[in-house]
Structures are given as structure tokens and as C-alpha cells.
Amino acid sequence: xxxxxxxxxxxxxxxxxxxxxxxxxxxxxxxxxxxxxxxxxxxxxxxxxxxxxxxxxxxxxxxxxxxxxxxxxxxxxxxxxxxxxxxxxxxxxxxxxxxxxxxxxxxxxxxxxxxxxxxxxxxxxxxxxxxxxxxxxxxxxxxxxxxxxxxxxxxxxxxxxxxxxxxxxxxxxxxxxxxxxxxxxxxxxxxxxxxxxxxxxxxxxxxxxxxxxxxxxxxxxxxxxxxxxxxxxxxxxxxxxxxxxxxxxxxxxxxxxxxxxxxxxxxxxxxxxxxxxxxxxxxxxxxxxxxxxxxxxxxxxxxxxxxxxxxxxxxxxxxxxxxxxxxxxxxxxxxxxxxxxxxxxxxxxxxxxxxxxxxxxxxxxxxxxxxxxxxxxxxxxxxxxxxxxxxxxxxxxxxxxxxxxxxxxxxxxxxxxxxxxxxxxxxxxxxxxxxxxxxxxxxxxxxxxxxxxxxxxxxxxxxxxxxxxxxxxxxxxxxxxxxxxxxxxxxxxxxxxxxxxxxxxxxxxxxxxxxxxxxxxxxxxxxxxxxxxxxxxxxxxxxxxxxxxxxxxxxxxxxxxxxxxxxxxxxxxxxxxxxxxxxxxxxxxxxxxxxxxxxxxxxxxxxxxxxxxxxxxxxxxxxxxxxxxxxxxxxxxxxxxxxxxxxxxxxxxxxxxxxxxxxxxxxxxxxxxxxxxx
Amino acid sequence: xxxxxxxxxxxxxxxxxxxxxxxxxxxxxxxxxxxxxxxxxxxxxxxxxxxxxxxxxxxxxxxxxxxxxxxxxxxxxxxxxxxxxxxxxxxxxxxxxxxxxxxxxxxxxxxxxxxxxxxxxxxxxxxxxxxxxxxxxxxxxxxxxxxxxxxxxxxxxx
Numbered sequence: 001x002x003x004x005x006x007x008x009x010x011x012x013x014x015x016x017x018x019x020x021x022x023x024x025x026x027x028x029x030x031x032x033x034x035x036x037x038x039x040x041x042x043x044x045x046x047x048x049x050x051x052x053x054x055x056x057x058x059x060x061x062x063x064x065x066x067x068x069x070x071x072x073x074x075x076x077x078x079x080x081x082x083x084x085x086x087x088x089x090x091x092x093x094x095x096x097x098x099x100x101x102x103x104x105x106x107x108x109x110x111x112x113x114x115x116x117x118x119x120x121x122x123x124x125x126x127x128x129x130x131x132x133x134x135x136x137x138x139x140x141x142x143x144x145x146x147x148x149x150x151x152x153x154x155x156x157x158x159x160x161x162x163x164x165x166x167x168x169x170x171x172x173x174x175x176x177x178x179x180x181x182x183x184x185x186x187x188x189x190x191x192x193x194x195x196x197x198x199x200x201x202x203x204x205x206x207x208x209x210x211x212x213x214x215x216x217x218x219x220x221x222x223x224x225x226x227x228x229x230x231x232x233x234x235x236x237x238x239x240x241x242x243x244x245x246x247x248x249x250x251x252x253x254x255x256x257x258x259x260x261x262x263x264x265x266x267x268x269x270x271x272x273x274x275x276x277x278x279x280x281x282x283x284x285x286x287x288x289x290x291x292x293x294x295x296x297x298x299x300x301x302x303x304x305x306x307x308x309x310x311x312x313x314x315x316x317x318x319x320x321x322x323x324x325x326x327x328x329x330x331x332x333x334x335x336x337x338x339x340x341x342x343x344x345x346x347x348x349x350x351x352x353x354x355x356x357x358x359x360x361x362x363x364x365x366x367x368x369x370x371x372x373x374x375x376x377x378x379x380x381x382x383x384x385x386x387x388x389x390x391x392x393x394x395x396x397x398x399x400x401x402x403x404x405x406x407x408x409x410x411x412x413x414x415x416x417x418x419x420x421x422x423x424x425x426x427x428x429x430x431x432x433x434x435x436x437x438x439x440x441x442x443x444x445x446x447x448x449x450x451x452x453x454x455x456x457x458x459x460x461x462x463x464x465x466x467x468x469x470x471x472x473x474x475x476x477x478x479x480x481x482x483x484x485x486x487x488x489x490x491x492x493x494x495x496x497x498x499x500x501x502x503x504x505x506x507x508x509x510x511x512x513x514x515x516x517x518x519x520x521x522x523x524x525x526x527x528x529x530x531x532x533x534x535x536x537x538x539x540x541x542x543x544x545x546x547x548x549x550x551x552x553x554x555x556x557x558x559x560x561x562x563x564x565x566x567x568x569x570x571x572x573x574x575x576x577x578x579x580x581x582x583x584x585x586x587x588x589x590x591x592x593x594x595x596x597x598x599x600x601x602x603x604x605x606x607x608x609x610x611x612x613x614x615x616x617x618x619x620x621x622x623x624x625x626x627x628x629x630x631x632x633x634x635x636x637x638x639x640x641x642x643x644x645x646x647x648x649x650x651x652x653x654x655x656x657x658x659x660x661x662x663x664x665x666x667x668x669x670x671x672x673x674x675x676x677x678x
Numbered sequence: 679x680x681x682x683x684x685x686x687x688x689x690x691x692x693x694x695x696x697x698x699x700x701x702x703x704x705x706x707x708x709x710x711x712x713x714x715x716x717x718x719x720x721x722x723x724x725x726x727x728x729x730x731x732x733x734x735x736x737x738x739x740x741x742x743x744x745x746x747x748x749x750x751x752x753x754x755x756x757x758x759x760x761x762x763x764x765x766x767x768x769x770x771x772x773x774x775x776x777x778x779x780x781x782x783x784x785x786x787x788x789x790x791x792x793x794x795x796x797x798x799x800x801x802x803x804x805x806x807x808x809x810x811x812x813x814x815x816x817x818x819x820x821x822x823x824x825x826x827x828x829x830x831x832x833x834x835x836x
Contacts (some may be wrong), residue, residue, distance in 0.1 A: 366809030464830055522831060580824070587748065587823045590830065594751045630747060633740055640809065641816045 010357075011376045012350040013318040014659070016042070016341045021312070021334040023305050026070065029332055030296050035671065036324060037663030039314040040348050044304040067304045072297045079294040082126065086287040089129035090280070092136045096270050097277040104415045107670040125286045128279040135276070139269045146262050149255050152244055156255075158214055159248040162206050166216070166248065167241035175219050175227075179238040180212035187213065193230050198223035201230075212237075284668035292664045299662055313339070315348050315659070347372040349656035357382045359424035367644050369656040374489045377652060382428070384478055384647065385639050390432025391471070392588040392635035394458075395442040395596060396449075398628050399433025402426050429635070440467075440589075444624060445596030458590060459597070465523025468586045472521075475582030476514065478642065479575070482650030483507065489651060501550040506568075509543025510575050512536050544569065578646050584638050592631040599623030691769025692760065698776030699756040702829065706749025706783030706822075713742025713791025720795035724802040734808050735798050741815045742790040745783035748826035752779045755833055768836055775832045782825035790818040 017039070021029050033039055159166065159178070166178040181187070187205055194201040201219030208214070217236075219227045244251050303312040316324055325336045341347060349372045353361065360382040370376055393399060406426035409415070415423065437443060441453025450457045458467040487503035490496075515536025519526040552564020603619040606612040648654075664671045721735035756772050797811030 366812075464834060468827070522834075581820060583827050584820065584823045587826045587830075588744075591744075591747050591751045591826070594754060595747065598754055630740075630743065633737060634744060637737070637741065637812055637816055641813055644809065644813055645817075 010352045010354075010378070011370060011372060011374070012352050012659075014315045014341075014347050014350070014372070015318045015321050016339040016345065017314060017316050017321065017324075018337050018339050019312045019314075019328070019334060020336075021310055021328075021332060023070070023308055023310050025332050025334075026300070026305070026310050027296070029328065029334070030299055032328070032331065034292060034296055034299075034663055036327065037671075038320050038661050039316045039324070040660055041299055041302040041662045042313045042315065043302045044311050044313050067306060070300045070303065070305045070310065072300050076294060076297045079290055079297060083287065083290040083294060085126070085133065086129050086283050086290060088136075089132040089283055090287065092132050092273060093277055093280050093283075097274045097280075099280070102413070104409070104413050104419050106414045106416055107666065107668055110669045110671055121282075122286060122289075125279065125282045128276065129283050129286070132273060132276050132279075132283075135269055135273050139266060139273070142262050142266050142269065146259065146266075149259055149262070153252060153255050153259075156244055156248045156252050158207055158209065160252060162216070162248055164216070165241075165246050166239075167245040170218075170221075173221055175221055175224065176216065177231075177238050178206075178214075178216050178241060179231075179236050181215055181237075182235045183208060183211055183213055185213070185234055187215070190230065190234050193234075194219075194227070198226040198230065201227050288664075288666040288669045291666060295662075295665060314662070317350055317659075346657050348659035350659035351376050351378065353378050355424075358421050359428055360385055362418065362422045362425060363640055363643065366640070367648065368654045369658045371653040371656045373493070374651075374653055375485060375492065377485060377648070380481060380485065381643055381647070384481070385425075385643055386428045386432045387474070388585060388639040388642055389429040389635045390434075390436040391474075391585050392592070392638060393429075393433035393631050394436040394440050394589045394593060395444065395631070396434045396437030397444045398631060399430045399435075399437050401628070402430025402433060404430075406430060433635075436589075440593070442593050442596070444620075445593060445598070445600040447597065447601075450597070458586075459593060462523065464586070464590065467589070468583065469521060469523055471582050471585040472579050474585065475579045475642075475646070478582070478647055479578055479650060480507065480510075482647045486651035501546075501553065505543060505546040505550060506571060507543075508539060509547050509572065512538070512540030512543045513572050513575070516540050547571075581646055582642065584642075588631070588634045588638060592627060592634070595627050596624065599627060689766055691764040691766045694766075694769035695756060695760050695764060695772040698773035699753045700776070701773075701780040702752040702756060702776035703746070703749040703780070705780035706787065707746035709784035709787025710743050710746035710749075711787075713745070713787040713789075713794070714739060716788075716791035717742065717794035717798060720798040724798050727802065731801060731805060734801055734805065738794045738797050738801075738811060738815060741794050741812075741819065742787045744819060745787040745790070745822045748779050748822055748829075749783050752776060752826065752829045752833075755830070759833070759836060771832075771836045775829050775836070777829075778825040778832070779822075779829040783822050786818055786822035786825075790815050790822075793818055 162178075164176075166176075168176060170176045181190070187203065190203055194203065198219060200223055201217065203215050203217045206214045206216060217227070217231065303310050305311070321338065328334055329336060349369050351361070351364075351370070353376075357378045360378050363385060364378055364381065390399065393402075406423045410420065410423050410427065439453065439455040441450040441457050443449040450459060456466055457463050483503050483506065487499040490499040490502070513536070515532050517533075518524060518529040518536065519533050521529075547568050548565035550565065551568040552561045552566075555561050555564040599619065603616040603623065604612070606616055717739040721739045724735055725732050752775065756775055759768070759772055794811075794815040797815055800811045801808050
């Protein structure tokens with residue numbers, strides 16, 4: 001029976017394997033190991049090999065000093081360069097030819113035997129990706145030119161109609177400059193100054209803007225110095241037209257024509273890129289193939305080789321060791337052995353659940369990974385989570401919506417494993433919502449349903465107290481189950497005494513405490529519960545004595561043994577606090593139910609038929625929509641919290657490192673494999 | 679005449695009951711507004727950097743809105759207790775019912791918003807710690823839940 005129980009508690013045993021192989025077969029073997037996808041590579045350290053008296057050392061021809069890491073750095077860099085090329089090409093494609101994404105994006109499945117096909121016409125695909133990148137580069141050149149032209153046009157536009165080539169700086173005797181004066185500067189002042197000291201100079205106003213006046217100054221070269229001085233004093237800012245020669249009007253027209261050309265060219269370039277979108281699939285395939293190749297090359301950095309042979313270490317799920325050995329020894333010349341893990345080795349944690357319990361994985365993954373030495377709690381977390389979720393929703397109609405949506409998604413869409421697990425969780429939670437909705441007569445807050453509740457109506461006379469007592473009782477069961485798991489973990493490690501002292505005696509203490517305070521619980525009759533309370537006092541006393549006497553047993557000093565248990569009395573307060581925390585089930589359930597009832601009441605309360613049809617329907621949809629969303633949020637986060645804080649804190653050690661097998665990590669395609677990374 | 683006006687103001691059972699109903703909702707809803715507002719500002723900042731975090735930040739932002747729901751439910755329950763034959767004892771009692779959920783809801787809403795904002799900043803750096811960010815915020819809610827339960831049980835005695 002114990003064995004069966006262990007098989008159900010699905011943290012998989014791990015073996016540490018050592019694999020010796022021929023260097024000439026290394027790449028092929030790594031490729032097969034990746035496809036096998038169930039080995040987590042560990043670094044092989046030369047010092048440790050020396051200490052362990054490794055097989056590699058004993059060979060006379062390959063002394064320890066010749067051990068080295070296989071150097072594939074150049075190949076890694078080359079693969080990464082190609083990978084970056086495909087990523088860029090795919091980005092360009094999705095920018096110009098975005099793909100309509102399905103509701104749940106799924107990677108394309110590919111049988112392992114088809115892996116070779118992915119790279120069959122690699123050269124052509126690389127060329128295609130390069131062509132896409134080239135088109136984008138050309139497009140960018142056009143865009144840069146467009147920007148430059150727009151800049152020139154902005155510069156020239158105010159000079160339109162000036163009727164002269166402003167890039168000309170003068171003739172043999174005359175000088176010409178175009179420039180600006182501050183708009184606050186009176187032009188007449190400058191003209192007057194010219195008349196006084198440089199009579200051959202003149203300044204012509206072309207246009208007056210908000211900040212500046214656009215002017216052209218012309219003078220004879222013999223007054224150069226005086227003009228330069230006067231212009232400087234007036235705040236003259238010379239403009240250079242070297243980049244835009246010719247009459248501004250003609251230049252503007254030419255630039256505009258070029259802009260139109262560019263706009264047409266840009267369109268045709270984008271069209272060409274769109275035309276390449278047919279190659280998207282093959283580029284995606286190549287991307288993933290390169291990704292796998294890169295990982296394979298990088299994996300070699302974990303192992304040690306002598307030039308002729310190599311050594312590899314890694315964790316493999318114990319139940320797949322045999323399969324791996326047959327698979328490798330049939331194909332390659334290699335030696336396979338199992339190592340005993342040392343105490344300091346961190347055993348990776350692989351959790352394997354059945355179709356029912358895997359649904360709770362999203363909740364568990366948000367919390368962390370259990371330690372490899374304990375029982376996987378998923379098989380208990382799942383029912384408690386679903387029950388509490390349903391209790392908070394406790395509306396059959398909302399539950400049916402959840403069942404409908406998740407059921408349809410599961411039936412109609414293909415999903416990646418994590419999304420599918422989540423959809424399953426929603427399906428189970430919807431089912432419990434329907435269950436509790438029926439028990440409490442919750443269906444969109446319609447009073448007729450509430451009156452015919454299967455169990456009782458929490459909103460009815462005395463119903464609130466009754467529901468509270470049951471919620472707290474569920475809490476006690478949940479907490480006791482958590483403590484029970486702690487005991488099971490201790491028994492599994494053969495710490496039988498610890499199981500009795502750390503779980504058994506607190507059980508007695510808590511049960512006694514619960515019995516003692518029973519008459520004080522609202523909704524219970526103090527007179528009928530009085531005898532229970534009287535007995536409870538003895539149970540509590542016995543529990544306290546047992547806990548205080550044993551909790552300090554690990555202390556070294558006698559005083560510690562006797563007094564070390566006293567602080568554990570505080571656990572009673574902690575336990576009371578934990579149980580009261582389950583009051584949230586009552587509060588959230590009531591809040592949702594009452595609000596739902598109110599919405600339905602308001603929607604059906606209109607007088608005229610038209611108001612009832614239009615206003616009522618609208619109110620029902622919006623009101624219940626909001627109530628549904630808020631209930632959903634509350635149900636999810638509070639059910640999570642009750643697991644994380646109240647339940648897990650009783651037993652879960654956590655801190656395990658998830659099993660990350662050396663396998664294909666891909667983005668677009670998925671190879672058919674068995675153990676997925678946790 | 680004077681005596682009568684004073685009676686209307688201080689001894690009207692309806693006025694007390696309505697005051698209780700008002701406090702239950704509006705004080706709690708003030709807390710929710712402030713809390714959701716604080717968290718929303720933090721969320722917008724994080725989503726500016728990474729729009730992919732919208733769902734997570736939105737869930738955290740919405741957490742402090744429950745306080746106003748508790749307040750609303752108590753308001754409705756108080757209003758449901760109002761009858762034409764309301765005595766002054768019942769009126770003042772209904773007023774008291776509104777106090778726990780209103781005032782605790784206010785503080786719990788504000789602080790939950792602050793913790794949610796901190797949690798939003800936490801997932802900006804470590805999105806995998808979403809569960810923990812949620813727990814921190816949920817811990818603050820427990821007191822609003824207790825105050826809601828207190829109000830409900832008080833109501834049961836009237």
C-alpha cells in the first residue's frame with residue numbers, strides 16, 4: 001500500500017548517471033540526448049574526477065592533465081550569428097506582414113524523425129532570410145533619404161519665390177549672403193547704417209516670420225569689413241545653401257518629385273517583403289533548429305574530453321535510466337554507470353501528475369518547487385483549491401459559464417501544456433462552483449433558487465452563522481490535512497517519534513482547544529455544547545502537557561528540554577488565527593451572493609415592459625459581468641492564499657530546484673517528447 | 679417647537695440607520711478608490727516598460743476594490759432592515775453596524791493599494807514572483823474581511 005501511495009505522490013526519483021563515450025560520436029550522441037529530453041547535465045569538474053578515481057584517469061595514454069572542455073566556441077558564435085539573422089528576418093516579417101494569432105498560440109508539432117527535414121534546404125532559407133534583411137536595409141536607406149529631403153524642404157520652403165540661386169556667393173565684384181535677423185531688429189536701422197558706412201550695401205527683406213526676418217544682403221567687395229561688422233552687430237545669422245543649389249522653387253519641385261518616387265519605391269519594397277512572408281515557416285523552423293544546435297554546442301561545455309573519449313554527468317528520472325541505457329548502448333560505443341549522489345548534490349525535482357492533479361500545477365508553480373525529499377502535495381492541493389474556489393463563487397450560473405468557456409476551449413483548441421492545465425483548473429473550479437451553487441441555492445441571485453437550496457440558504461435566517469461554522473470547519477480539516485502531510489513526510493524519513501511528538505500531540509492540543517471554545521461559537525447552542533466543552537478542557541490539558549513535555553526534546557540542556565516546549569503553546573493562538581482566516585470563504589461567498597441578488601432584483605424591478613426588456617437586460621449583463629469578474633478574482637486569489645499560507649506552511653519545505661532537462665527549447669515548433677521541464 | 683426639532687435631528691431612527699448605511703459604503707469605497715488608484719499608477723509605470731505584464735498588474739491593481747464591495751453589501755443589508763416601525767434603539771444599532779466595515783475597509787483599502795503597488799514593482803523585476811506579490815497584498819485584506827464578518831454578525835443581533 002505504501003508503495004502505491006508513493007507512486008501517487010509524484011516527485012520522481014532521480015539517478016545521477018555517468019556516461020563515457022567516444023569523442024568522434026560526441027555530437028551525434030548529444031543530439032540524441034537532446035531528443036531524448038530527460039537528462040539534466042551537470043558540470044564535470046577535473047578536480048573531482050581526480051578525487052573520484054575516474055575511469056578517464058586510469059588510462060595510461062590519457063593522463064588527467066589532458067582533460068579539457070571540448071572547444072566549440074567558434075561554432076557557437078557562428079550559430080548565434082545565424083540565429084540573430086533569422087530572428088531579425090522574422091521581426092521584419094512580423095512588422096510588415098503581421099500574422100493573425102490564434103486565441104491560444106501553439107507550437108507546431110514535429111515528429112522527432114522529421115527533425116532532419118527542418119534543415120534540409122538550410123542554405124536556401126538562410127539566403128531567403130538574408131534577402132529579407134537586405135530589403136529592410138534598402139527600405140531603411142529610402143527612409144533616411146526621405147527624412148533628409150523633408151529636412152531640406154522645411155529649410156527651403158520659406159525661401160520660395162525669392163527668385164535667385166542663394167548658394168551663389170556673389171560675382172567678381174559683388175557679394176551676396178542670405179540669412180536671418182531677429183524679428184525684433186528694425187531693418188531700417190541696418191539700412192541707415194549701411195548708408196552711413198557702406199553705401200554700396202543693401203539688404204532686402206524676403207519674408208518676416210514669427211522669430212526671424214529672412215533677408216538677403218548684397219554689397220560691393222570693397223566694403224566687406226564694414227558690412228561684416230554691421231551685420232554682426234545686428235544679430236545676423238548667415239544661412240548656407242550649399243546643399244540646396246539652384247532657385248529654391250526649382251529645387252523644391254525636384255525634391256517633391258523625388259519624395260513621390262521614394263514613397264512609391266517604399267511601397268514596392270514593403271510589398272516585396274510581404275511577398276517573402278511565404279518563407280516565414282521555413283525561417284521559423286531554421287530558427288528553432290539553430291537554437292537547438294546552439295544549445296547542443298553549449299552543452300558540450302559541461303563535459304570533459306581527452307581528445308578520444310568524453311565523460312558526461314547528469315540527472316535522469318530513475319524510471320527512464322534503463323530506457324536511456326538501451327537507447328544509447330545499442331547505437332553507440334559507450335559505457336553507462338550510475339553514481340550515488342552525495343549529500344551536497346542538489347537533486348532536481350521533477351513532478352509528474354496525472355490528468356486530474358496536473359491542473360493545480362499553475363497554482364503550485366506560482367508558489368515554488370517542493371523539496372526533492374518530500375511528498376508532492378498536488379493530489380491534496382487540487383481538491384481543496386477547487387472546493388474553496390467553488391465555495392467563494394457559490395453561484396451555479398457563474399460555474400456553468402466557467403465550465404462552458406473552459407470546456408469549449410479544451411475541446412475546440414489545441415493548447416500548450418501550461419495553458420491546457422490552466423483550462424482544466426478552470427473546468428474543475430467551475431464544477432465545484434455549480435456544486436456549491438446548488439447546495440446554497442445560488443443562481444444569479446434569483447430568490448426562487450435561494451428558497452430551494454439543496455442544503456441551506458446562507459442569506460436566510462441563521463444561514464450566515466451556519467455557513468461560518470462550516471467554513472471554519474473546512475479550515476480545520478484543511479489545516480489538519482496539512483499537519484498530516486507533515487507527519488507523512490516524517491514517517492517517510494523514518495522519524496516516527498518526531499511524527500508523534502510534532503504532529504500527533506499538537507493534534508490533541510488543538511482538538512481540545514476547539515472543543516473547549518465550542519460554546520462561544522456564534523450560532524451554536526451554549527447549553528448543548530457545554531458537556532463537550534467540559535471534556536475538551538481535559539483533552540486540552542492533556543495536549544498541552546504532552547506538547548510542552550516533548551517539544552523541547554532536541555535541546556541539549558535539561559532546562560531546555562523542560563522549558564523549550566513552552567513557546568509551542570503560542571501555536572494555539574496561531575492555530576486560532578489560521579482557522580479564523582477561513583472566514584474569508586464566508587465573507588466572499590456572501591458578498592458575491594448578496595450583490596448578485598441585488599442586481600437581479602433591480603433588473604427585474606422595472607415597471608414598464610420596455611424598460612424591463614432593455615434596461616433590465618443591460619443591467620443584468622453589466623451588473624453580473626462585474627460581479628462575476630470580481631468573484632472570479634476573489635475566488636482565485638483567496639483560494640491561492642489559503643493553500644500558500646495556511647496549508648503549505650504546515651508541512652511544505654520547498655526550495656527544490658526544478659528539473660531542467662537538456663532538451664529542445666524552441667519557439668515555433670515542438671518535438672514530440674515525454675517529460676516536459678517542470 | 680425647539681424641542682421637536684432637536685428630536686427630529688438627534689432621535690430620528692431613520693437618520694441613524696441611513697448614516698450607518700452611508701458610512702459602510704462611502705468610507706470603505708474611499709479606501710478602495712485610494713488603494714486602486716495608488717496601485718494603478720504603479721501598474722501603468724511598469725506596463726510602460728513591458729506591456730506583457732498587463733494581466734498580472736491588473737489583477738494586483740484590482741485587489742483593493744473588494745473593500746468597497748463589502749461596504750456595499752453591508753449598506754444594502756442595513757437598508758433592508760429599515761422598516762416604518764424602526765425604533766431609536768434599532769436605528770442607532772444599525773448605525774453601529776456600518777462602522778467596522780467602513781473604517782477598517784478604508785485603512786485596509788489604502789494599505790492594500792500600497793502593498794499592491796510594491797508588489798507591482800516586484801513583478802516588474804521578477805515576474806515569476808507574482809504569487810508572492812499577491813500574498814502580500816491579500817494579507818492586508820484579512821482585516822477588511824474580519825470587519826465585514828463583524829458587521830454581518832452585529833446585524834444578526836438586530
